[in-house]
Every structure is written in C-alpha cells, then in structure tokens.
Amino acid sequence: MIDPLRPVDGPPPGGFGAFALWALQGSLPVIGMAAFVSLLTGVAEVAAAFVIGAVIDRASAAGPEVFFREHLWLVIGAGLFFALLRPALVSLGALFSSLAIAPGLLPMVLIRLHRHTLGQALTFFDNDFAGRLAQKQMQTANAATSVVNETCNALIFGLASVVGAVAMMGGIGWALAAVLLAWVLAYAMLIRWFLPRIRTRAKARAAARAALSGQVVDTLSNMATVKLFAHSTREEEAATRAVHAFRRTALAFGRLAGAFRLLLMFLAGLLPVMLVGAVLWLWAQGAATAGDIAVAGMISTRLAQMSGWISFTAMEIFSNIGEIEDGIRTLAPAHTITDRPGATDPGRVRGAIAFEHVTFRYGRGSSEGGGGLEDFSLAIAPGEKVALVGRSGAGKSTALALMLRLYEIEHGRITLDGQDIAALTQDGLRRQIAMVRQDTSMFNRSALDNILYGDPDAGPEAARRAAGLADADHFIHDLRDPSGRAGYDAFLGERGVKLSGGQRQRIALARAILKDAPVLVLDEATSALDSETEASVQRALEGLMEGRTVIAIAHRLSTIAHMDRIVVMEDGRIAEQGSHAELLAQGGLYAGYWARQSGGFIGLESAEAAAE
Numbered sequence: 001m002i003d004p005l006r007p008v009d010g011p012p013p014g015g016f017g018a019f020a021l022w023a024l025q026g027s028l029p030v031i032g033m034a035a036f037v038s039l040l041t042g043v044a045e046v047a048a049a050f051v052i053g054a055v056i057d058r059a060s061a062a063g064p065e066v067f068f069r070e071h072l073w074l075v076i077g078a079g080l081f082f083a084l085l086r087p088a089l090v091s092l093g094a095l096f097s098s099l100a101i102a103p104g105l106l107p108m109v110l111i112r113l114h115r116h117t118l119g120q121a122l123t124f125f126d127n128d129f130a131g132r133l134a135q136k137q138m139q140t141a142n143a144a145t146s147v148v149n150e151t152c153n154a155l156i157f158g159l160a161s162v163v164g165a166v167a168m169m170g171g172i173g174w175a176l177a178a179v180l181l182a183w184v185l186a187y188a189m190l191i192r193w194f195l196p197r198i199r200t201r202a203k204a205r206a207a208a209r210a211a212l213s214g215q216v217v218d219t220l221s222n223m224a225t226v227k228l229f230a231h232s233t234r235e236e237e238a239a240t241r242a243v244h245a246f247r248r249t250a251l252a253f254g255r256l257a258g259a260f261r262l263l264l265m266f267l268a269g270l271l272p273v274m275l276v277g278a279v280l281w282l283w284a285q286g287a288a289t290a291g292d293i294a295v296a297g298m299i300s301t302r303l304a305q306m307s308g309w310i311s312f313t314a315m316e317i318f319s320n321i322g323e324i325e326d327g328i329r330t331l332a333p334a335h336t337i338t339d340r341p342g343a344t345d346p347g348r349v350r351g352a353i354a355f356e357h358v359t360f361r362y363g364r365g366s367s368e369g370g371g372g373l374e375d376f377s378l379a380i381a382p383g384e385k386v387a388l389v390g391r392s393g394a395g396k397s398t399a400l401a402l403m404l405r406l407y408e409i410e411h412g413r414i415t416l417d418g419q420d421i422a423a424l425t426q427d428g429l430r431r432q433i434a435m436v437r438q439d440t441s442m443f444n445r446s447a448l449d450n451i452l453y454g455d456p457d458a459g460p461e462a463a464r465r466a467a468g469l470a471d472a473d474h475f476i477h478d479l480r481d482p483s484g485r486a487g488y489d490a491f492l493g494e495r496g497v498k499l500s501g502g503q504r505q506r507i508a509l510a511r512a513i514l515k516d517a518p519v520l521v522l523d524e525a526t527s528a529l530d531s532e533t534e535a536s537v538q539r540a541l542e543g544l545m546e547g548r549t550v551i552a553i554a555h556r557l558s559t560i561a562h563m564d565r566i567v568v569m570e571d572g573r574i575a576e577q578g579s580h581a582e583l584l585a586q587g588g589l590y591a592g593y594w595a596r597q598s599g600g601f602i603g604l605e606s607a608e609a610a611a612e
Helices: 016-024 028-062 072-118 122-126 130-172 174-221 223-228 232-284 290-331 396-403 426-431 447-452 460-469 473-477 501-515 531-545 580-586 589-596
Strands: 353-360 373-380 385-390 411-416 433-436 519-523 549-553 565-570 573-578
Touching: 016 072, 016 130, 016 290, 028 072, 028 130, 028 290, 072 130, 072 290, 130 174, 130 232, 130 290, 174 223, 174 232, 174 290, 223 232, 232 290, 353 396, 373 396, 373 411, 373 573, 385 396, 385 589, 396 519, 396 549, 426 433, 433 501, 447 460, 447 501, 460 473, 460 501, 473 501, 501 531, 519 531, 565 580, 565 589, 573 580, 573 589, 580 589
Parallel strands: 385 549, 385 565, 433 519, 519 549
Antiparallel strands: 353 373, 353 411, 565 573
C-alpha cells in the first residue's frame, strides 16, 4: 500500500512538522486508514464496558428465570461483539502496522534521506564520519516509522477511549464525568511537563550515540593504521571517552524517565479509587445501578492500565521526535552545489578545457594559507596532454576538483568545449571525465562490479578486456573471498582492503578504461606500482590517452616528461609552462625539481617539497 521508492518534491525541510510531511508524502492515506481503525478500536474498548453493564442491568432486573428468554438477542449480540467485531478491529490494526506501515515507511524515509545525502558536496562527507551519517539515516527512518506506528496504535486509540469514557460517565451522572475529566487534566499536565524535557534529552542521547558509533567505525575503517602505529590503547581511550559521553546522556534521560513513570503509576492508581468511589456514592443515593458500578470499574481499571502504556508510548514518541530532530540537523542541510535551472547535459565533448581567471581560496577570503588558486588561467586543446607539477599546496589538486565541480568557483569560470561548467548538469559534466586518483577506494563488491562502475552497461567481457589492458586480469583470477567466491566474482572487502595499493590502482585504471570518457585525469595514477608493473600500466595508459584530453598530476617527473605540455604551479598560479626540454632549458623551478629528484620524486629531501 506504500511505495517506498516514490519520489518526493524538494529537499528535506528543517522544521520537524514540515520534515514529517516531506518524509511521509505519499503514505498519508494509508496512515489515515490505520488511524481510523485505531479510533474504532478505541471506541470498541469503551463499548465493551457498556455492553457488560447493559447485560448486568438486564440480568438484575429480569432475574434468572426469564433473562435468557427476554434478552436472548442481547446475549447473542454481546457474544458476537466480543468474539468477532472487537478481535477483527484489533487484528486489522495489527495488519496495518505490520504489513503496511512498518515495511513501507522505514525504507521510504531511508531512501529519501539517502537520496538527499548522495547529492551533498564532497566537503559534507569530508567533515563527518561515514559511520555516523549511515547511523543517522537509519536512526531517523526508524524513529519516523515508530512515531507513526505508535501514534496510530496508542495515542489515537487512547484518545478515542478517553473521549468515549467521559461521554459514558456523563450518561451515568455529571459528577462521574467531572471526576474523570479532573483526572484527565492532571494526566495531561504531567505529560505536558515531562515530554518536552524527554524530547530534549532524547536528542542529546541520539547525538552521543551517533558520535560513539562514528568513533568506533572510524577506528575499524583505519585498522591497518592503528596496528602499524601501535595505537590500540589510544583508540580504546577515544572510544571510552565517547562511551562516557553517551552514558552521561543516557543516565540523564533515564533519571527523567524514571521520575515520569513513578508519578504516572501513582496517578493511575488514583483513578479506580476516585471513579468507583464516586459511582458507589451515587448508587447509595439510588442514582446508579449495579451495571453502572461494573461500567465504572471496568473503565477505570482499563484506563489506569492504558494510561501507563499510552504514557510510555508517548515518551517513546517524544524520544523518537528528539532523534528525528537530531537527524534533521545532520542530514537536512541544503546542497551547497546544485544544478542551475535549465542546466544541460553536454553530451559527448571534444575535450577543450579552459580556466579563465579562476580564484578559489576555500572560503578563507584571502590568498594567504595553503592550497587554492589565484587568478588562474589555462587553456587546454582537445586531445592535448598536460601535466601539472608543483609543491604541496601549489593548487594542482584544487584545479582538478574545481574542474569536476567538487567545489564551486569563487571567481572566474571554467569551460568545457566553450560551455561554462556551471551551466551543465553535474552528472553530465562528470560523465565526460574519467579520473584515476592516488587514493583509490573500492566498493565491497565483486571485482567485476568495481570495474563495471566505469560503465555498468558494458558487460562482463568488456570489463575483462579493460582489466587486461590495465594489467589486472592475472591477479583478479587468483582472488578468493571468505564466502568462497573467486576471480571476478570475489568481493574486495571494505574500501578494497583485500588488495594491495598497486592492485587497487590497476582496477581503478580498468574502470577508467571502461568509462571511455573524452577527458582523462590522472592524479598520481601509477604511484603505488612497482617498476615492472608501472611500465606495463604506462603502456596501457598511452593507449588510453590516445585521442583524449589528458591532465596528469605526478611527482615522479619521469612519468610526465613525455607530455605535450608541463605546467609548473606555485602559490595557485602558473609559474612556468612548456615541454620537458623547454623547461629544462629555462633553468627555473622545473629544472630545479628535476635536478633534485631522488628516486624519481620531487624534492624528497625537502620537507617543503613533499608530495601534495
């Protein structure tokens, strides 16, 4: 009844009410039906006491000799009510909860949050833990589902029961209705005071839980580094601090919840005393019947029991609202990089790239500090092979990130085949560029799936050919995973942990080969390869670069000496450019790098010339 993949309009709003409407859009008719069934079930709960009271009054008045003869249909009706109608309503409510709301809402809210998160800029993920973001998505979807389920199952049911009980007590005598209303008012005041505070503490508890989860996931994701630096104790201490922070918030929540339950149980115990005492007083005055006493007794004990259940449910609802608000704060920020209205897909491009007076300072507002570009202009012709070299912070990686629109340019513009990349769709732009990075990550999927990420429609044979060109086919055949999968079907582990750095880069090269984009970007693409493998991959790269625009970053200058043009960057600007031979003849920065190389890297003996 609920389509979990139904699209939703716009990004998630920041306020709880607006967010709830956004998250539940498309499911409200089903929620309304579930709520209506719950309302009928609440009315039936009060009607049960009315039916019992009517039977008792008729039995008292008629006596055993004629009761069944005169009131047979009342007995049959009561039997059908308790045996069929009431169980049917309860079962229908349970079916809505277990077959519609629970399996429909959770994946729907989760996929909507995930879809929005996927559209965030790279800096959004750089500034948070992957584990924490995943926890927030699941936590928020779970909480939203619980709020809807418990509102339908408990709050609406309870409200219908209370309204019906007040009406029934009023039918017996206004004093009984007044007693019940006074109790309901005290109950409402207790709820009003406690639940907002519970909501606030639940929000703090949710944030501390997510921080603890993020800390643990961050440690586990970097386990090799932890082991190599012998910092297990340090990581345990960091986790311990996060545990203590979570424990403090959990205890604060628990103390408040404990006080709430204590007062609630005291109030629940008062209701039968007050209501039954009042109806007995009326009975003594001749203003109530034995059936009225039974009705008051059943309703008061049932409401007393229900008040605890409903209050605990309300506490859970407010706790979940607190968790949802905590999730909104993390997951709902607007996208910082978006497609302009009317943005177009460029289609297959020739590969002409131009940086026109581009300035980008990572929001610092000044040119001081590492990284960034300052009035950077560079034109690259279709099919030209250009290398970017320079010290760390010179701006090489920044230029590539801006070209891919991973950040928004602060001044100037970048064009692709004469089109401003800001006027193109992000996906359309990135489909024209294949990139192999120094830090290559893999999905915990099969080797075949990781290669096919370059072109999911290419098929297994094309993926194997690409792997052969990237010198990866031979080691892929030797892969085995703990589940018994082998070769191209073997899973690579989280972030490709089962592979060496060189193997990961060769699979990344195969992925880029398969993508077949007109622009190829290489960011230290062969840095993790041994000399023999590098020579093989370099040959594959030469074939891949043929007919494509290529931009390469490399600190091993021997790998870029054959490029058409080498651009030397310094402090976000172009300091020198020309061919390898021309730059050596100039005797400038590039010539100095070449002269100082040790092991083929720029300035290994100098800290200031460390690799970017």
